[in-house]
Amino acid sequence: MSTPLYLDANATEPLRPAARAAVLAAMELGGNPSSVHAAGRAARRLLEEAREAVAARFGARPQDVVFTGGGTEANALALRGLAAGRRVLVGATEHPAVLAAAPDAAVLPVLADGTLDLDALEAALAEGGPALVALMAANNETGVLHPLAAAAELCRRHGALLHVDAVQAAGRVAVPAVWDSLALSGHKLGGPPGAGALLLRAGVEVAPLIAGGGQERGRRGGTEPLPAIAGMAAALAEATPEAASRLAALRHAIEAGAAGAVVAGAAAARLPNTTCLVLPGVAAETQVIALDIAGFRVSAGAACSSGKVARSPVLQAMGFGEDAGCGIRVSLPWNAPADAAERFLAAWAAMRDRLSRRAA
Amino acid sequence: MRILVAMSGGVDSSVVAGLLAEQGHEVIGATLQLYDHGAAIQKKGACCAGQDIMDARRVADRLGIAHYVLDREQRFRDAVINDFASQYAAGETPVPCVRCNQTVKFHDLVELARDLGCEAMATGHYVQRVEGAEGPELHRAADPQRDQSWFLFATTRAQLAFSRFPLGGYPDKAAVRAQAQRLGLAVAEKPDSQDICFVPEGQYHQVVAKLRPEAAEPGDIVDAEGRVLGQHQGIGRYTIGQGRGLGLALREGEAPLYVAALDAPRRRVVVAHKQSLPQAEVVAGEVNWLWTPPTGPFACEVKLRAREQPQPCQAEWDAVAGLLRVRPAVPAIAAPGQGCVLYAGNRVLGGGFIRRAVDLGVAAA
Numbered sequence: 001m002s003t004p005l006y007l008d009a010n011a012t013e014p015l016r017p018a019a020r021a022a023v024l025a026a027m028e029l030g031g032n033p034s035s036v037h038a039a040g041r042a043a044r045r046l047l048e049e050a051r052e053a054v055a056a057r058f059g060a061r062p063q064d065v066v067f068t069g070g071g072t073e074a075n076a077l078a079l080r081g082l083a084a085g086r087r088v089l090v091g092a093t094e095h096p097a098v099l100a101a102a103p104d105a106a107v108l109p110v111l112a113d114g115t116l117d118l119d120a121l122e123a124a125l126a127e128g129g130p131a132l133v134a135l136m137a138a139n140n141e142t143g144v145l146h147p148l149a150a151a152a153e154l155c156r157r158h159g160a161l162l163h164v165d166a167v168q169a170a171g172r173v174a175v176p177a178v179w180d181s182l183a184l185s186g187h188k189l190g191g192p193p194g195a196g197a198l199l200l201r202a203g204v205e206v207a208p209l210i211a212g213g214g215q216e217r218g219r220r221g222g223t224e225p226l227p228a229i230a231g232m233a234a235a236l237a238e239a240t241p242e243a244a245s246r247l248a249a250l251r252h253a254i255e256a257g258a259a260g261a262v263v264a265g266a267a268a269a270r271l272p273n274t275t276c277l278v279l280p281g282v283a284a285e286t287q288v289i290a291l292d293i294a295g296f297r298v299s300a301g302a303a304c305s306s307g308k309v310a311r312s313p314v315l316q317a318m319g320f321g322e323d324a325g326c327g328i329r330v331s332l333p334w335n336a337p338a339d340a341a342e343r344f345l346a347a348w349a350a351m352r353d354r355l356s357r358r359a360a
Numbered sequence: 361m362r363i364l365v366a367m368s369g370g371v372d373s374s375v376v377a378g379l380l381a382e383q384g385h386e387v388i389g390a391t392l393q394l395y396d397h398g399a400a401i402q403k404k405g406a407c408c409a410g411q412d413i414m415d416a417r418r419v420a421d422r423l424g425i426a427h428y429v430l431d432r433e434q435r436f437r438d439a440v441i442n443d444f445a446s447q448y449a450a451g452e453t454p455v456p457c458v459r460c461n462q463t464v465k466f467h468d469l470v471e472l473a474r475d476l477g478c479e480a481m482a483t484g485h486y487v488q489r490v491e492g493a494e495g496p497e498l499h500r501a502a503d504p505q506r507d508q509s510w511f512l513f514a515t516t517r518a519q520l521a522f523s524r525f526p527l528g529g530y531p532d533k534a535a536v537r538a539q540a541q542r543l544g545l546a547v548a549e550k551p552d553s554q555d556i557c558f559v560p561e562g563q564y565h566q567v568v569a570k571l572r573p574e575a576a577e578p579g580d581i582v583d584a585e586g587r588v589l590g591q592h593q594g595i596g597r598y599t600i601g602q603g604r605g606l607g608l609a610l611r612e613g614e615a616p617l618y619v620a621a622l623d624a625p626r627r628r629v630v631v632a633h634k635q636s637l638p639q640a641e642v643v644a645g646e647v648n649w650l651w652t653p654p655t656g657p658f659a660c661e662v663k664l665r666a667r668e669q670p671q672p673c674q675a676e677w678d679a680v681a682g683l684l685r686v687r688p689a690v691p692a693i694a695a696p697g698q699g700c701v702l703y704a705g706n707r708v709l710g711g712g713f714i715r716r717a718v719d720l721g722v723a724a725a
Contacts (some may be wrong), residue, residue, distance in 0.1 A: 286475050289428050293362075293388070293476060355475055 004295040005343055009188075009273055010140050010168055010331035011299055013235075016190035022234035023192055026227040033224055034215060047224055050233035054184070057236055058170075059177040060199040066206065066219045067229050070196040071167040071185030072097040073209070077198050077220065078163040078181045079105075079134060081206035086132040086161065089124050091116055091146065092317035098134050098165055105134070114144035114265035114318050121151055125158035132161045137169030141301070141314040141329050143274025144265035145173065152178030161204070167196075171239025172271050180204050186232030189239045190334055195228035239334065241272075247332045248272035253341035254330060260352055264315055264327055273336075277348075278320065278327040282355045284312070287328050290355065294347045300328045362386040363524070364473035364481045366465060367420065367427070369412030371540050371547045372484030374419040376526050378543035380482060381423050388476065389427035391416040392464060394436040395558045415547050422545065430472070432464050439463040441558055445571035445596075451622030452697030452716065453599040455511070455666070456556055462514040470519050480524050487512055488528035489520060490707075496520050498650050498708040501528045510663050513701040513711030514648045568596040579627030581606060584620070584636075592629050595622050600695035601637060638691035644684040644700035644712030651709040653677040661703040662686050664694050664714065670703045684712050 006014065031043030048062065055062040068074045079088065079101040088105035090098055093114060099105070106124060109117045116135060125131060133155050135146050148164060155162040164179040171189045175182070181204060186195040200206060212221015255263050255275055264276035279287060284300035291298050301312040315324035332340060365377040367389045381387045391413050413429055420427030440459045447454035465483070473481045486501035487509045498520055501507040515523070530536050533552075540548035559567050569576035575596030580588045590607050592598065597605055602619045606629075620632035642664065655677075661670035672689040686700060694700070694714050701711035 285428070285430060286472060289388075289472075290476055292426065354477075 002295060002343070004297060005337075005340060006297045006333055007330045007336070007340070007344060008297045008299050009333035009336075010143075010329060012187045012193065013190040013239075014333050014335055015192060015231075016235045016238050016334065018238055019189075019191045019231040019235040023227045023231040026230040029226075031226075033226060034213065043226055046230055047226055050229045053233045054197055054236060055199070058166075058175065058182060058184075058199055060182075061202055063217065064200040064202055064204075066198045066200065066216045067224050068196045068198055068220055069194060069222075069225065071165075071183055071188065072196075074183035074185070074196040074198040075134075075163075075165055075167075076101040077206060077209050078183060079132070080209055081219075082161055082163065082181060082204070083132050084207065086130045088132045088134065089121070089160075090134045091136065093139050093141075093144075093314045094134060094136055095140055095165060095167070097167075098136070102134065108133075110317050112319050113268040114139060114142050114314070115268050116146045116151060118147060118150055118154065122154050125154055125160055130159060130161075131155075132163060134163040134165065136165040136167075137175050138166075138173065138271045138274075139265070139314060140168050141274075141312060141327070142265040142268075142276040142318075143168070143271035143331075145169070145269045145271070149176050149178055152176070168271060168274075171236060171241075172244040172273060173241050181206070184232075186228055186235065189232060189235040191232035191235035192228050194225050195232045197232070243334065244272050246272075247334075247336060250332055250336055250338075250341045251275050251330075254344060254348075257341065257345040258348060258352075260356065262323075264318060264320070271331075273332040275330050276315070276327050277330060278315065278323050279352060279356070280323045280326055282326055282352075284326055284328050286355060287326075287351060290351045291328070291347060294351070296344060296347050298328050298330050361479040362388065362477060364388045364390055364469065364476065364478045366469055366481065366483045367391045367416040368484065368553075369415035369419070369547065370484065370553055371537060371545070371550050372486075372527055374416070374484075374545050374547050375536050375539045375543065376482050376484045377419065377425060378423055378545060379526055379539065381425050382543070387423070387425040388473075388478065389416065389420040389423075389425050390469060390472070391427070391429050392432045392436075392469075393429055394432055394460075394464065395441070396433060412553075415550070419545050419547060423543075432468070435468065436460070436464055436558075441567070442571060444556075445568045445575065447697045448565075448568045448596040449572035449575040449624065450716075451595055451624035453695040454697045455699055456558075457511050458514055458699055458713075461512055466512075466515050466519045466523070470522050473522070480522055482524040482526060484527055485512060485525050486527055486530075487525050487708075488706075489523060489525050494652075499528070500703070500706040500708070501530075503530060503532050504669075506530075506533060509703075509708050510666055510699055510701050510711075513650075513699055513708055514646075515650070516648060517650060520650065565594065565597045569594065572596070574627075577627055579629065581629045581631055583617075584630065584632055589617075589631065595624060595627055595629060598622055598629050601693040606631060637693045639694050640687060640691045642686045642688065642692065642694040642700055643715045644686065645682060645715050647677070647682065647684045647710060647712035649677075649710035651704075651707070653710065655679075660709060661705075662688055662692075663699075663701045663703065664688075664692055665698055670701075673702075675702055683715070684710075 031039035033044040033047040051062045051065045055065045075097040088102040090105040092107050092110050161180040163181045165183045166175045167185040180201045182199040184197045187193040208219050210221045261277040288300050311325040363385050367373045444454045444456045485508045486506035488499040490497045490499050500509045576594035581590040598619050617631040621630040657676045662673040663670040674687045676685045696714050696716040698714050700714050702709040
């Protein structure tokens with residue numbers, strides 16, 4: 001078997017060398033950013049530089065960046081901390097991090113291409129009462145981008161807050177600055193796991209999930225994981241839409257060469273690195289295992305901690321029916337080799353021929 | 361060779377994976393998620409995967425082999441749990457482990473293994489696969505205490521040819537546990553699983569009642585003449601030969617009474633004295649042969665329930681009707697839905713599911 005090919009960037013991006021260096025430097029530095037002495041000041045300087053870098057990238061003020069333990073926590077902080085007195089509306093294809101943080105939320109349908117049904121959003125907003133709307137900038141399984149600018153305009157008109165889950169979009173495409181809060185995850189950018197951030201529009205107040213020693217201006221208790229935060233900031237500096245656009249050509253080659261597959265959300269604007277290939281009648285689980293054995297790391301659905309592959313609620317919401325269990329996600333990492341599409345297609349076609357014959 | 365190992369998270373299949381990996385095979389571990397563990401133990405927020413799945417993953421990671429958790433909840437519900445409840449509602453006594461082996465394990469997993477380019481599938485079952493003149497044969501395990509051949513009678517010849525049972529020759533469980541110790545597997549001391557996996561609290565009739573409420577509706581306990589002796593709380597709680605749960609109908613005079621038949625349409629539990637329970641002839645359908653039966657009667661042994669030793673019998677295969685007719689040397693109690701498995705010494709010849717007398721045009725007792 002040739003070298004394994006990692007094509008599961010949306011699960012976690014490979015660590016970027018710059019992020020690794022930043023992590024190591026922060027660990028060497030030591031110190032607690034809350035301490036009053038010189039060691040604390042040195043740590044605080046690093047923390048605040050990271051905060052400024054993250055803020056600047058997304059058009060926020062540094063004081064409106066709340067560092068968290070990751071993307072899930074950032075989403076939960078927004079959905080719990082901004083929801084007081086508001087009804088919550090979420091897109092049907094949101095990540096479990098959002099859905100589980102707002103179990104009583106009303107669900108907004110998506111169109112067949114995976115994008116938000118704006119008419120449904122408008123109707124839901126018109127029902128009255130202040131609302132908090134949570135939408136993902138890009139879907140984790142299909143890469144489909146929601147029409148954020150149009151959704152934000154509707155929210156503005158109805159006085160609703162808009163929370164944007166940018167965990168997958170950040171660093172890969174430009175995220176329009178139309179949000180009231182924005183969730184980020186460090187390891188999806190090529191940083192280490194263990195850090196994320198919630199960015200707030202100036203003037204938006206969030207109630208903390210975790211009380212504690214007053215860190216993050218009282219919005220998130222607990223000593224900041226400085227190495228992970230420094231790694232996230234370093235990764236973000238390299239994770240630019242310009243750099244990610246290189247992956248679009250590889251993705252296009254994969255989609256053009258995957259004869260017999262249906263590309264979920266093909267008609268919509270999508271992330272440059274993500275494609276969801278639906279092979280009708282062939283269980284995604286079998287496809288993922290067969291490709292893994294062949295040395296190709298892809299995924300299907302949202303991975304549960306048990307490791308089981310479940311039918312994709314995202315594809316179900318897009319109307320795939322039975323074939324919602326037949327889609328695999330190929331997500332190219334920032335360092336995908338130039339021959340990634342060619343190598344993947346050879347293995348994928350062999351798998352398709354073997355499994356489709358049995359399924360027929 | 362590349363071989364798929366069905367790993368339950370218990371010590372047996374863990375040892376199988378360990379031994380095969382040690383022998384240098386490319387082992388692919390697969391663990392079936394058959395039901396929502398969190399829902400089964402009725403604990404809100406509990407993970408859908410039970411400890412057994414976590415144990416299987418841990419063993420696989422320790423061995424450094426590939427491992428996948430396969431979501432088979434829907435398939436298991438359709439093929440095993442619903443069938444289990446329906447059989448109880450029809451007055452039968454199902455063997456869900458046979459159904460599971462027949463569908464989820466030896467049908468679906470073998471298919472997956474072939475899809476993945478495996479040359480064989482191995483399990484931790486205590487049975488032996490012996491190469492015979494006409495192909496692989498299924499034999500009882502070396503350890504009679506552990507033998508599981510009765511549960512595997514529905515394995516087809518093609519499935520058997522593809523399967524491997526590395527533990528079938530082990531003298532006892534202690535030897536298997538010793539292997540687990542030697543391989544450094546954390547499950548070496550894990551207790552054996554008990555009862556029916558999807559009924560964690562042992563209250564199987566509650567599972568049945570939820571799926572088939574009619575099996576939990578009260579009815580009459582009657583004798584063979586139809587005299588009402590008492591009331592029962594649902595035929596789903598009874599099996600042929602049972603003496604408990606009959607309340608006031610427990611005995612007639614000094615002689616205790618036992619369940620002789622279950623009349624599902626009339627929701628009746630028919631009781632009788634013990635000596636009238638055994639049947640001279642037992643009929644089985646859905647027969648699977650692992651040997652070519654002759655035309656006409658033949659002598660062999662039969663095992664009509666999991667926990668008994670095979671008994672001498674005369675058997676005859678009615679190929680036209682698809683029915684196996686068995687006359688035990690000593691009349692035996694036979695519960696419809698259970699397995700009727702034929703042996704020649706240690707070898708499994710074939711078997712089927714015991715049919716209800718009413719289905720065969722014979723009046724209920």
